[in-house]
Amino acid sequence: MPRSRKAACRVALCLAFCILVLALQSGGADAQTPTGAGPDAARPTGTAQAPATATSVPPPPSPPVFSASSTRDVLVAALGFLEPRTLEAHSARDFCVWGLDGLTAIDPTLSVTVTPTATSSPAVHAPGTAVAAEKSAIASLPATLSVLQGQTVLFSRALPAGNSHSAWADLVTAAMQAAWQHSSTLRDAGSDALLQGFFDELFNHLDPYSRYLGPSPATSDRTRRTGSTGTVGLSLGQNGRNIVITAVNANGPAWEAGVDTGEHLVSVNGRSTHGQDAATVQDWLEGDEHSSVTLGIAAKGHRPTTFKLQRVQVPPETVFASTDGPFTVLRVTSFSTQTAEEISQYIDQVVEQPTPDAPAPPPGKGKAAGIILDLRGDRGGVLQQAVTTAALLLDHGVAVTTQGRNPLANHIWAVQGGDMTNGTPVVVLVDGRTASAAEILASALADHRRAVVIGSETLGKGLVQVIGQMPNGGELFVTWSRNQAPLGWPIQGLGVMPQICTSLGAEALQAQLSALKAGNSLQGEAVQTARAARYPVPVAKILEIRKHCPAAIGSDADMDAAKALLSSPAAYKAALESVPDENSAPLH
Structure with missing residues (x-):
């Protein structure tokens, strides 16, 4: 019998809360396609030679590429996401100087320093207010960020005067690119490692739970939270030449329809499952989200029943x-x-549970x-x-x-x-x-x-993270509030x-x-x-x-x-x- 959906209705009524989903506009990443060609074998005509064997010479591997535009897009998005949300207030300068230490974590021969701009002092200082004015002028000069390899300066530039996210992203991108050109260790690690190292070092200054996930692990994490491709929520096994339902995910449409474990899956879209292996039939169940699939299912000793289900993303059972x-x-x-x-x-x-046509049970x-x-x-x-x-x-x-610096992080979650x-x-x-x-x-x-x-x-x-999606498909998990019982x-x-x-x-x-x-x-x-x-x-x-x-x-x-x-x-x-x-x- 189909399962009662009264519980789902109750959850819908209880669900008087919302999760703040903070997503940033996705951007494209630069890519290079390797090219190469093998030589054609040729021999002169009219000569009695053994036929030459044509060989294919694989193209040389493309050198690793640092994608400056993609890196900059991620940095601009990350700075805009971080600054208003961290538990304690920090500037773009803090985030960028902290993060660039990630270069040293990958290649210890590199170092990043921030120093005041060098100035020449007059041989004789003017007395009184002239000295104070000179000191004030020196103090107002911008600091300089430098990337060194040993004692060699690879990059040096004045820090942006303001808190412009784009200006700071330009600086960090240029520093990373200069380091990339001179460090084979960075090139071997890959451009994704530079961003990972940047965020790892940045978050080392915040809390144990803020983190960055690159595109691949972020995709896996989203799948764990929300499900993947469309399916109906069935796990299959084999009994001889028959396909048996071994588990029904309570989040899927098969559960809603009343499909139960131990029943036989005899057909998928009219195609017999008899003699097929379970992995093959499991693939038949998957498809585009919202597409339909027709299943023939038979309980032991009964004729098959037809179920037409719509595929959905089914989160893993928890x-x-x-x-x-x-x-x-x-x-x-x-x-x-x-x-x-x-x-x-x-x-x-x-x-x-009481039903609409039956009174609630007495206490106890x-x-x-x-x-x-x-x-x-x-x-x-x-x-x-x-x-x-x-x-x-x-x-x-x-x-x-929940209490945080950002007003959107402050909630009294009442039920x-x-x-x-x-x-x-x-x-x-x-x-x-x-x-x-x-x-x-x-x-x-x-x-x-x-x-x-x-x-x-x-x-x-007792710290809560909010998730920001980056243009490269990665995700930032940023702690923005504390929990109070x-x-x-x-x-x-x-x-x-x-x-x-x-x-x-x-x-x-x-x-x-x-x-x-x-x-x-x-x-x-x-x-x-x-x-x-x-x-x-x-x-x-x-x-x-x-x-x-x-x-x-x-x-x-x-x-x-x-x-x-x-x-x-x-x-x-x-x-x-x-x-x-x-x-x-x-x-x-």
Whole structure:
């Protein structure tokens, strides 16, 4: 039967947020086509010679080319993107001088210096105001940027007087080109390496998370976030000479149509799959986005059913559901553009939802025994998807606050729409690798006393990056805001302090669970201290807080503790209440 789409409607209602997509106009790149020709073999006529064998001489490889125009376009776009968005204010001069040190990182024989312009001083200084005037004139002279190879000056030019992005881009491009002409090490590395080195050195002066991805890795990263070519969301395997559906992506049209695992794919656009290998048939399913494909699918013991589906870009699945006794486990590997919808679809299957012609279930009815959100190893992803997931589980409230220098970075991400689970108990599993958007979700649910967090201290990545697309197809990820949890504490550095800590050993864990069953929390003081912290938190204070539940890799003890907690309503309630009440903790 086709799956219910009520969950998707709920996500659409919850999705009252928008991601700032900052794209810059794409530009063309210079290219050279290698040319060459092999000689024709010839022999005089009328002579008795053995026929000559014509040989093809491969053309010599083209020398590496530095594309000045493409590099300049990227630099102009990057400076325009960076300057208004970085957490701290910096000038085009800062970015360019920092970035040019990337030449030295590639070729250590090169160095970049910035020095005042040399001036000649008169033999006898004029007294009084004349000396002050001379000093003022010297101070006002522009500085000079030089690129040296050993003691040899390869390039020298006065720095632009203003903050013109085009002028600074011209300077950097010219400096790179001069270095390229004199350094075989740079030419061997390639022009893409010059840009990569420039941005690597620039971002070394900012934060650990801002970065540049060149055209090829940027394409792979976009595919991971949004999907690639058009498809229907099926994974295939073989059973003898038959093609079997082994997985159905919850983000794809096949899931919407009710296709299920274990069914046989008997035809694609009227072409029989019998005797074909799975990889070949998988290729048949792919095509241009929005094109249609007709599938013949047969369940065991039934006649084939025809499905006409439209191909779409299908993001990789990020949510994987299973059961452990009476509890539903949702393992979330990352937050892509469809993660919240995936979660809503699984919740819809395990929780009895009211329909338009049926009343809502009474309190305590129509809910599952418990949901375990497994965020261990989840490095994050799209912030808005974490907020929307929180909206599926919270009736209302602030999920996270973001604060930055750019006004567009400042948001109070509030949710309202109703708890989709009808109050089902929720446990969130985290570990030392849980980061970013995953930490936002864990802190939002814990701070609103909607879920109990179990595990160890998380990574503590509380900085948000905005993505800028460059003219060459590369991408800049620039940190532009800090995350603040609902109770006002900064996620950056601190991470999420769990209500039940599993990294202190089995004996300590058992003592915590026993205390919770009696209504007491041994972890309560550490939780309260962490929630009371306010930005900026000194490093020594961060280390003091985190030592109460050291970051660790997740283990079976996490899941065992989750099941034990969900099996004891008294312990679950005590763990929830170890977090301060939102009315007693200021937002700022």
